[in-house]
Amino acid sequence: MNWDEKEMLKLDNQLCFALYACSKEIITLYKPYLNSQGLTYTQYITLLVLWEEDGLNISELGNKLLLDSGTLTPLLKKLEKSQLVERVRDRDDERVVKVYLTEKGKMLQETFSDLPQKMFWNTGIQVEEAIKLKTMLNQLLGNIRKL
Amino acid sequence: MNWDEKEMLKLDNQLCFALYACSKEIITLYKPYLNSQGLTYTQYITLLVLWEEDGLNISELGNKLLLDSGTLTPLLKKLEKSQLVERVRDRDDERVVKVYLTEKGKMLQETFSDLPQKMFWNTGIQVEEAIKLKTMLNQLLGNIRKL
DNA sequence: ACAATATATATTGTGTACAATTAAATTGTA
DNA sequence: TACAATTTAATTGTACACAATATATATTGT
Incomplete structure (x- = not known):
């Protein structure tokens, strides 16, 4: 060496x-x-996705979050227990489970409306800097995932 | 909102x-x-630290790796079981456990000598780009940790 | 129609990750 | 010296994360 x-x-x-x-x-x-609010980080990003698009199934969620059913199934059961989402078997394809926000789950978004801004302050990072960093990370992610 | x-x-x-x-x-x-080689990522970065400086104790390892004894204790016991390290109670301060590489553990470094280079190729990232990215990440890390 | 294949989710097992607690040893101090 | 406070690891409990497998359903090919 x-x-x-x-x-x-x-x-x-x-x-x-x-x-x-x-x-x-x-x-x-x-x-x-x-x-x-009784949430973990992974539960939070799962809610971020559902707030954007409700009623996704497990694999769609997994594609966006880069997680598999081994992680998502128990996580979603916990979110269901805390009454933030409902897991519903699809009538048309019984293999599929769709995930819907409850009213409580939808309302929770309001609670976090200023969190991204707060985190910006907490990290002390400049907007330009953050954009550059995120661009580089996404590019790296793209490189890796298209292998 | x-x-x-x-x-x-x-x-x-x-x-x-x-x-x-x-x-x-x-x-x-x-x-x-x-x-x-029978290693996990966390075990690998633990070995990276020990290859640089052998005989660190648990808290010193934790400071470098940003991990606590709850993670490191079982991890080091696994590395000990696979005979890559030895955990030794410090005679002078019985609270402290020092971690030493075995011969096998030292030799293993050779196996990974070209891994960083390989990973560079795998990610398809340019050297300049990687340096810039790492600099930004370390800056962000510094911002966060000095709060 | 029906066997073979494919797909979607769930389950199992291993290994972090970390908060909170415990236990033992050491240090500081009255 | 006693004893309170601190320090260091280990332990306990919860929650990912993911590989491998299982199970149920759907699709495809003949």
Whole structure:
């Protein structure tokens, strides 16, 4: 192993670790806001999708969130128990489960209306900077997923 | 809730989701290389730290990896079971557990010497781009953690 | 029609991740 | 010295995350 290789194996030179650490820390920042409403981060992003488009099925949700039924099935059962969504077997195709927001689930969106703005302040990131970062991340994501 | 607020609540406008998704996808890219050696991603980054500096204790590892003993204790026991590290109570301070690489653990570094380079190719990202991205992520991480 | 194949979700098992608590050892201080 | 406060790991409990498998339903090919 040469010097370059050894250098590249250092934790602080890993792009993957910067991503992993940033992702976790941002989610930690969300926690106080979400926990006060009894939600986890994953439950929150699931609601984000449903607030945009209600009545999606499990696999559609999974495609948007990059999660599979092994994660979503128990998660949605919890959201159902807290009466934020309903899981309904599709009459036309009994394999499919569609997920609908309840009134309570729809109303909850209002509670979080200013959360993205708050998080912006909390991270202290500039709008231009955030846009650039998100663009780069989406490009990277695109590269990876079309392999 | 106004239009701006509604727009900012869309999943695809969330910087946090871009980070979360990218982090997960990159880790997925690592999996084939790591699993073939019987390692998980978290075990791998733990070894990265130890290859740089052997004999750290649990809390020092946790500070570098942003993980606590609840995660590290079982993880290190697994690495010990596969004979890559040894966990040793410090004689001078019996509260402390120091973690040492075994010969097998040290040798394993060689196996991964070209992995960072391989991952670069896999992600199709340019060096300049990667540096810029990592810089932005570290800056964001710094902002968050000094709150 | 019906066997083979494909699809959608659920289940099982393993491994993080982290908050909260516990237990043991050490340090600070009256 | 005693003893309260602190520190370090380990433990407990909950919730993802995902691979692998199972199950039920739907579709396809003959």
